[in-house]
Amino acid sequence: MPANPIAGVILITGSGPQDRNQLFMGHQTFLVLADYLTRKNIAVLRYDDRGVGQSQGQFDGATSYDFADDASSAIDFLNAQPELHNRLVGIIGHSEGGLIAPIVATQNSKVDFITLLAGPSRSGRFVSENQIKKILLSNGMSKDTSTKGSQITKSLNKSVIQYADLSKDDLKQKLKTVYQTKWQQLDDTSQTQLQRLGGGSLPEPRLKMLVGDWYKAFLTHQPVDYLTKLNIPTLALYGDKDVQVSAEDHAKVMEHALTENGVNLSKVVILPNHNHMFQRSKTGAMTEYQHIEETLSLLTLSSIADWISDLK
Template sequence: TGSGRQNRDEELFGHKPFAVIADYFAKKGIATLRIDDRGIGGSSQGKDDDTTANFATDISTAVDFLAAKGYLNIGLIGHSEGGMIAPIVAKMNNKVKFLVLMAAPGTKIEELLIQQNYLGGKLAGMTEKDLAEANVMNKKIYDFIKSYSGTTYEEDLKKFMTENFQGKMSKEELTQTISQTKKNWFRYFIKFNPDEYLSTIKIPVLALNGSLDFQVPAKENLEAIQQSLTKAGNKNFKTEELTGLNHLFQEAKTGAFAEYADIEQTISPKALAGMADWIAKLKK
């Protein structure tokens, strides 16, 4: 699943995309295993210092579970942060035979977040002046996190944020930013470079992205994924930008965050067919 705690259906904004994918795949003869993230549904509570790397071990265990039951043609579908997790798992577990990456990051996460914040703000109506100021602030925060080498991170983060941004952010914004960036998950996330894993992947890979995705912009990230897989010497991969789809692979008007819950469609039929048809061809 993507970032945040989600159940086995990747339930969000009133939609259950993983349930829809599983149902469509079943009708095409493709079985699926879905699990609840740590801290939700039937899974264990998890810990406050969990990171993307911890989540990868959960998925690797799920792969081993299937392999122990005799399944051989096991692949992973990762959406958003799940598209970071899938290559990590493929590198650590040779039982993974193919990957489907849905809106997966290909560029360095720091670069991705800068672009995501800019595009999201623009869609929300922010002025270029405000967007530029926010960009400078975000870059400054990310640089602090990436270069921090002390032993009292949370305390030093609060001091840094207060000294640099009090008056530039509202009290609520300052508190919210500190709450997000103090987490171990975010510290791991901001330093992550997908190329470190993608450039080692030689199994078949399908990477899809929507042209209206502002969270993981299609052009830059699909190009980066293609470059990494080419560097790996991967002979069987496909990258495709799907016109008119947003980050959740819904048919959208602008791709803005505000549309996610308002769109009735959970996931576009062309995304479903693209994944199922590609997987089916692997069996031939």
């Protein structure tokens, strides 16, 4: 921790079991972010997700609301540090972490500000269906095939919600049937294109995710229910080449939601030529992440640090 920090933050990772550095495709995003912020005199608390690294608990079966409870405990811990007495304490959340941060902020009065990196402003159901379409497009699929691929996901999501009371085994069988029915309705061209990315069947790891508690909660979560209740400064950053949580679909909704809280320091910023990981990117495709040397752009880092510094 810096000797005399101007503020403190906790970092909340994106979806999936993550360590405190948010190691993904060879990049340690949160290690780089924490190092930069510490050099800017901002204290940072990183922690392994529950059940990961040195953290106890069980990751499987937990939902975003459970992770919000974990983050709230981290806020309490950071706020109790004597070095941060009379200092602002906030949250930086990436992707799902940007979904979790507003939940925590509306439930824990010790949160003074939040920064959302590719934080969704629309339902998880919209995110998953739109994400598939944009990912397929970024991988060279035709617009027609990408739309049809998204429609398969839409049908699967509808079944997850409609048959939520089924046992997981029965729901898996239902989803397999839905998938095969939709797959058989595709034309040969679309089938051939989708097979290049593993289309044609539902692999067990995806089935496990679809029937899990986390996914059910994610599909029905409405971020605006929390965003409109925020009464603290909020910075939302998006990359204009993000294919996972696209600026095109989320930035305006986010901006509209934040204007309802009347906090002048809240703002939404779209960073040009940045992907979901906030690297400078050519296409935004997920396949680029590991091949880009940069972990986080300097523009991203400075945008966060400068905004927090201006809050004090």
